[in-house]
Amino acid sequence: xxxxxxxxxxxxxxxxxxxxxxxxxxxxxxxxxxxxxxxxxxxxxxxxxxxxxxxxxxxxxxxxxxxxxxxxxxxxxxxxxxxxxxx
Numbered sequence: 001x002x003x004x005x006x007x008x009x010x011x012x013x014x015x016x017x018x019x020x021x022x023x024x025x026x027x028x029x030x031x032x033x034x035x036x037x038x039x040x041x042x043x044x045x046x047x048x049x050x051x052x053x054x055x056x057x058x059x060x061x062x063x064x065x066x067x068x069x070x071x072x073x074x075x076x077x078x079x080x081x082x083x084x085x086x087x
Contacts, residue, residue: 012048
């Protein structure tokens with residue numbers, strides 16, 4: 001696991017715990033608490049990943065891209081293919 005994965009895991013763990021704690025503090029008694037917790041935790045995960053990308057966007061630098069992605073971006077076709085019969 002790299003540093004970004006560990007950071008995202010800890011960030012998600014903390015925000016998920018706070019969300020569960022917040023749901024527990026609501027005075028309303030839910031007939032099925034899992035029906036409330038699962039969507040809340042999914043939303044917490046989505047927001048956590050988004051916030052991680054906003055605050056720590058320096059981890060996604062172009063130098064860390066795989067070689068195949070770099071070659072695909074730098075490779076330019078000089079001849080445009082017209083379809084059948086091209087060699």
